[in-house]
Each structure stands twice: as structure tokens, then as C-alpha cells.
Amino acid sequence: MLRWSTLVVAAAAIVTVSCNLNVENPNDPDKLRSLGQPSGLQALLGGGVRTWVETRENYYVMPLDAQADNYTASWNNAAMRFYSSVGSDCPIRCGWTNSSTAPEAAGGPTVEVLWYGYYNVLATANNVLIGIQDLHVCFDDDCSVDSTLTQRNKSIARMLQGMALAGIAMIYDQGFIVDETTDLSVPKNLPFHTRQEVRDAAIAKLDQAYTEAGVTTWSTPGGTDPSWFGLQRGRTYTNVQIRQLIRTMEAELIAMFPRNSAENTAADWAAVANYASQGISSGTPYQFEFYIDQTTRECGVACIKTWGNSVSTERVDTRVAAILTTNHQDPWPAPSGNPCPTISADKRVGDGRYGPAGNKNYNQVAIAPGDSASGTDYACAGVAIFPPARGSYHQSNLQHVRYHQLAYRGEDLPADDGTGQDPLYTPQMNDLLWAEGLIRSNTNLPLAATLINNSRIGRGSVGCATPGVGGCGFVPLTGAEGVPALIAALQYEQEIEFMGQGVTPFFNRRRSGYNAPAGGGRPAYVDGLITGTPRHMPVPAKELDILTRAVYTFGGPTLPDMSRSVDGGQRQETVADRFRVLQNARPGYLTRFLPAEMRF
16 A cells, blocks of 8 residues: 655655656655654644745745735736736636646646645654654654654644644545544545545544644753754644644634635534634734744745735735725825825824834835824835835835834844744734633623734733723723624724735634625625636646646636536536536636526
């Protein structure tokens, strides 16, 4: 039986690797010897963590936050302009370009990178577990006496399995469920599982990891041993903290899984509240971080925060700016733009001034030096940075600076150098998941209000003598406001606290239930997203080509945003499918016939 130990750890994806066995000799003694060595397997765990971070904040997925009108840019790096513009390459929004040969500018890699990244993490975790369970690798001096480190590494590998499957479940419509016990003798026979099944498998792995992490007391490597969470200054975490992290990730998975408001209503919000109540803001709160060093800075790993906090690269979308301030308009008022200073009661926004005087990086975009009224997360830039020829849709004067230490050099503060801790899960994120679980399950509204206040007052009203009085901060919530008011306050906090956290703003927006007709210079919104925006991704074309199954996609002017129009990915392409593809490719064909009229 072909086992995970015969596979290349850095393989792009399960089926791709399994179908290309000539990549590596299945009987390679060096490979088997590597999987039998504690040092090799421990290094794999560190690589798996880094790959997960690099996948979650990947360069190619930056368009998703722009599709959510969270961040904005008109550059076409990673096909950001292609996927987030309105009426440019497509009548409104373009769907996913699901092609293994499509270039970056046309959006091909965007569909692939999360698939291959997360399955890479899964392959790594499976290899480690094979080493422990099948090859009986011991990371301790004598496992018959003490197996603490072995139990630790087993727990982390199991957690990585759950993290990888969770990533697949939140963004793809289906996927593979495989672990260290899966028979890969005939990889083409691996079945696709629905996204719901992948989600449930992820929860099962995370639950198992939670149990395994509670068997004994340990800490992740640090000191003389390389940290798994970034070189040089990567943090160490106790088994208690890892268990808290697992619960936060489980709450996130259930909450961010829904593709629209109907699915959001049906989600198990009691489970979200239960998991989050044991998450990283419970007990002794902490922030889960990965250290970005000189080798990984400037979009080497954490591209989302690098781009989002670089003052000449990306901006906060005016949709969000109009929520956070009282004097910024959506859409952007061409040609003069939105004014500085900003006016906002939120102390995270402040007056838009930021940083020390004499900072040429901020001066070049007209961000005024900070003062006593400066915010903590945002700055106001007088210069609109995107080419006017590309229109005003992407322009904005509000800049995210919360994670300025991770910005590009030349677009940061004088003391920054692109290195620093990258917060991946914050206590505020967990509090908001917990609060939403309580509100939507109508369980404990006063506690939900307190949890929202942890960011609303603790960050948004910091320094106010009386929060909510005199234009300083917000009135504390009590829970008596009722569910609609609490949801509105929650969603406001989510806009701020989720910004920069991978593609969580996209997941959060697609389930928001916000609907608005076109008007005032803005296109129509349906369930949080502009019409035509796809709500999740198809299995990448490369996988489907290998499996000789029909390629399919979502979104754009002619395809559903989340449901396959044919059974692509579950059967081979038929002659009718192929004829339809060829006809649709004819110049002008799609503009002449509506999908309902294509009867062949």
C-alpha cells in the first residue's frame, strides 16, 4: 500500500503528488530514514506551521479582501484589479479563472494557492504521524519512561491536520479528506467530499488534538531549539495555550464557514459560543503570533499585512472608511477625495495623524505627524495613490497602520524594518466569535455585550474619561439593546478586528446579509458581496485535469456564485460539456446568448 511516507513533503497537493510517483522512489531508503529520525520530523513540524502561515496570508489571495471591499488597490498584482474591479474586465465582477495555465494577471494562481498550500500542510502532518505511530519514532530519551515530547509533537501534527482541512472547508466547495491512514494505492479513486464533510473532519481532528494536548504538560520548542513560530524571536506556547488556540480555530471554522446569510442562520452558534468560551481570550488571554524575520519580511510570508499597512501600496476601502468615520464618503468623491483629518469617535481611528515628524515615507502620501488625537489603527493620507486612469472606484484616503511594523521598508515608520510579530489570532477576535455565538443562539446577551465591549471600549474608547460622551469613544453595551443593535455593534467591531487577518474579512462579509440596490455610484450588493462575486472556489483545474473530470468555476456574469451548473468535479467531461465550452469561447458568443438560451 502506498503510504504518506513515500510522498514528497513539499508536494503541491495530494492527488497531484500521488499521481506523479516518478517524482520520488517509493522505496527510497533516505526518505524512510528521514521519517525515522526525530530531528527530521521535528523540522517538518516547524515547516508545516510556516506553510500554514504563508498559505493563510498568501500573496495570491489578496484579491479576496478586495472583493469584500475591505482593503482596496487598483494594481493587478495577484489579479487584484481583475477580481475586485466593477465593470472593467467583466460587466460587474469577474468569476474565478479556473485554469492551470492562466497567468497571474488573469487570476489563475488565486484559485490554486490555498488548495496546494493547505494540502501541503496536511501532507507534512501526516508524515509526522506516520513517523510516530508506524515507525515508532521517539522524541524523548526513552519513551517507555517519558514520552512528553513525543506526545507534544503528535498533538501539534494532529492540530495541523485540522488546520489544513479547516482552510479547505472555508474556501472550496469540496475537497479530499485524507490522513496518515489513507490508502493512496490508486489515487484517482480518492473521492471528493462536500465542504460540510471536510468541515466536520476538521473539527474531529481539532477535537482529537485538543484531547491529545491535554495528556501531559509541555511547551513548544524555544531557546536553543528552533521555534516553530518564527526564527530568532518566535514565541513558545504551552499545551494549555495550544488547547485554547484549538478552541478558537474551531469557533472560527463554524462561524466563517457559511457562504451566505441563510447558511449563517443555520450555523451551530451554540457550538461557536462553547468553543470560543475556551479560546485564547478565556483563562489567561494571549495573542497567537508568528515572528517575521529578515528572511521572511516584505511579503516573504505575511503578504496580507505587508500590503495592507504599506502607505503607498494599499488602502482601506471607502465602504469601511465611511463606517469608521463621519466625514469619508463611499464611493470616493472624485476628484478631490475624502478629507483629512478624519472625524471619528473611535480612538482606533482618531484624527488620521500618525507617526513621528519628519517621516519621509508618510510625508510622500501626506499623512500628518501624530498628535494627542491620533488613532491606533488608522491614518489619513491626503494623496490618492492609484492611477487616475483606472478610475476612482479603488481610491481611498484611509490607511491601515495597525501592523505598520510589517509594512514594506520605505512605506513604514523610521524605527520599522519589516520584522516583528505577526498576530494571527488576537483575544479580540476570539471575544467577537464568542459574542456572536451567544447573540445568535440567544443565550446570554449581557455577556455578549461585555465581550464586544472588550474591543469597543477597551480599544475604541481608550483614554476617554466617560466613553460615549463628548465625541470620545462609545457608550458601553449592556445587552439590553436587543439583538439587532448588538449584531450591528458586533459587525462594526469585526470590520476593525478582522482587518489584516488573512481572508477572514471575505469569509465574514459573504455571510453578513447586507443587501443594497445599485445607486449613488455603487453597484448592487447581494448578501454582503457585489453581484457576480463568487462565494467560494472550485477544485483547481490542475487537479481536475489529472483526474479527467470536468473543470468548473463560479461567479461572474454567467455562472452561479456558489453552486455548480453541471456536476463538474464529480464526473468526467461529456461531449455536451465540451461543446458548450467551445461555443462559449467564441468571440462575442456569451454576449449574444443568455445561459438559459444555450440549448445544445
